Amino acid sequence: xxxxxxxxxxxxxxAAHLFAxxxxxxxxDPHVHVGDVHAADSEMALVxxxxxxxxxxxxxxxxxVPYTAIAATAYADxxxxxxxxxxxxxxxxxxxxxxRIMKGRRR
Amino acid sequence: xxQLEDPAVRASLAGYLLAIADDELMIGHRHSEWTGFAPDIExxxxxxxxxxxxxxxxxxFYEQAAGLAGGSxxxxxxxxxxxxxxxxxxxxxxxxxxxxxxxxLFLYDRADAHRLASLAAGNAKPLADLSTALRREEKYHLAYxxxxxxxxxxxxxxxxxxxxxxxxxxxxxxVGLFExxxxxxxxxxxxIMNVDSRTQADRWRADxxxxxxxxxxxxxxxxxxxxxxxxxxxxDLAVLLEEMTSVWRSDPxxxx
Numbered sequence: 001x002x003x004x005x006x007x008x009x010x011x012x013x014x015a016a017h018l019f020a021x022x023x024x025x026x027x028x029d030p031h032v033h034v035g036d037v038h039a040a041d042s043e044m045a046l047v048x049x050x051x052x053x054x055x056x057x058x059x060x061x062x063x064x065v066p067y068t069a070i071a072a073t074a075y076a077d078x079x080x081x082x083x084x085x086x087x088x089x090x091x092x093x094x095x096x097x098x099x100r101i102m103k104g105r106r107r
Numbered sequence: 108x109x110q111l112e113d114p115a116v117r118a119s120l121a122g123y124l125l126a127i128a129d130d131e132l133m134i135g136h137r138h139s140e141w142t143g144f145a146p147d148i149e150x151x152x153x154x155x156x157x158x159x160x161x162x163x164x165x166x167x168f169y170e171q172a173a174g175l176a177g178g179s180x181x182x183x184x185x186x187x188x189x190x191x192x193x194x195x196x197x198x199x200x201x202x203x204x205x206x207x208x209x210x211x212l213f214l215y216d217r218a219d220a221h222r223l224a225s226l227a228a229g230n231a232k233p234l235a236d237l238s239t240a241l242r243r244e245e246k247y248h249l250a251y252x253x254x255x256x257x258x259x260x261x262x263x264x265x266x267x268x269x270x271x272x273x274x275x276x277x278x279x280x281x282v283g284l285f286e287x288x289x290x291x292x293x294x295x296x297x298x299i300m301n302v303d304s305r306t307q308a309d310r311w312r313a314d315x316x317x318x319x320x321x322x323x324x325x326x327x328x329x330x331x332x333x334x335x336x337x338x339x340x341x342x343d344l345a346v347l348l349e350e351m352t353s354v355w356r357s358d359p360x361x362x363x
Contacts, residue, residue, distance in 0.1 A: 037149050040258055047254045051153035
């Protein structure tokens with residue numbers, strides 16, 4: 001798999017100073033990618049991310065990840081996510097536990 | 108609202124609150140001058156936020172002072188002449204370069220932390236509660252200042268030199284943040300201040316010096332006589348006020 005910075009057409013030195021920011025709204029939520037910051041290192045990235053992404057929304061925790069650390073699939077390969085035959089039996093939407101989780105996320 | 112029987116303590120506390128509020132207003136105003144001009148957009152947003160918070164803190168302290176001595180936050184901020192301000196001269200100095208602003212932010216917020224800690228541990232409940240609340244915001248200011256200082260000091264020999272020059276300029280006047288207000292002992296004796304400003308200054312020095320030395324920087328031995336707490340200011344304050352108060356002066360009675 002290519003590195004994400006390659007897919008985005010950036011050079012490696014730029015990618016090293018670009019950090020993906022993940023915010024967690026409450027302890028029960030996942031960390032969600034909310035944007036990026038430019039910073040010299042991860043500590044500075046955290047300091048800057050706090051003001052860019054946590055000043056208006058609830059937040060209990062932030063993660064920052066340099067783009068050089070992210071491997072990614074290319075959109076050109078997105079057909080690999082398409083089922084060739086009907087696999088709806090995998091969806092699990094009729095399970096009670098699945099419905100409970102999905103309901104909690106729909107707010 | 109603060110309830111204080113002793114008129115001497117009231118007067119002294121009103122002066123102290125004004126000094127704190129004036130420091131916060133001046134440093135907040137200077138930080139705000141970077142809006143749109145900081146080295147990168149992330150730092151620009153963050154420093155503008157810090158500026159807003161410092162000015163917000165100023166307003167809260169002005170309101171406490173007004174509760175003791177009358178007046179209003181706006182009148183304190185915009186309606187006084189330079190000689191009536193009680194801020195440390197350190198806070199009214201122009202920004203100059205980014206290095207100076209970062210050094211000042213670092214030194215100021217570390218000093219403010221000791222000041223707030225003393226009030227938070229004091230026995231004037233509303234003021235202690237307020238200080239405790241403000242310290243939560245200050246936690247971020249401390250992190251921002253230290254991160255930037257570390258980066259500038261470690262970036263290149265030229266950056267190191269410029270930070271050192273900024274520190275040489277800043278340090279002697281930074282000490283003036285701990286210049287006591289008139290009759291400070293009344294505040295210490297009554298327990299409103301948990302420790303006096305001299306002790307706060309010692310703790311501040313012990314706090315900032317290791318960080319500075321660890322970064323290969325030196326603190327200056329130069330001493331200057333403070334005076335901000337009794338209204339002796341540089342010409343820089345008059346220039347700052349001229350600009351900062353221009354809108355308010357166009358119609359002091361207007362409601363915003």
